[in-house]
Amino acid sequence: MRKILLTVLTVFVLSLTMVAGAAEPQYHTVTAGNTLHSLAKRYGTTVVAFLDFNPGITPDRLEIGQKLLVPVETLWSYHVVQPGDNTRSLAKAYQVPEDTLRSANNLTDNQLAAGDLIRIPIHFYLGDLEPVIHRVEIGDTLYKIAHEYNVTLAQLLEWNEIESMDMIEAGQSLIVG
DSSP states (O other): OHHHHHHHHHHHHHHHHHHTTTOOOOEEEOOTTOOHHHHHHHHTSOHHHHHHHSTTOOTTOOOTTOEEEOOOOOOEEEEEOOTTOBHHHHHHHHTOOHHHHHHHTTOSSSBOOTTOEEEEEGGGOOOSOOOOEEEOOTTOOHHHHHHHHTOOHHHHHHHTTOSOTTOOOTTOEEEOO
């Protein structure tokens, strides 16, 4: 019974994810004279919505050049955390920004507990993303490349089907994200 329920929930979540394909995150770069009130009016939303979508901002201390996430109609899906899930893997699976996934669930790190129910901000569906490619240069190591792209060595090995960490060479193209 639990498998059937989980399968139905998964199909439902995936079908909802496809609906949200057009709503990419939109940002506003603060310019002189911008206030949350003027921005809310400009984008047809509220100051409270701006505060909800931009945790940590101070309404009376906007800085020129600061990027603010423009509120959109929220569309949530839900995911029951499975063993091995983390925010990075779920963000990739649901194709939403990882920082937005964390913010939507008040998470400070990448770890999730199996069995928890988390919200997926599918109103920020990114669509099918092209993989990020790195061309190996002389002196590159997998560790250096992983650090540069903020991924793990294990991910690099898996994405590129590399069996030995010594098996990269200059000119080789690697998937790094």
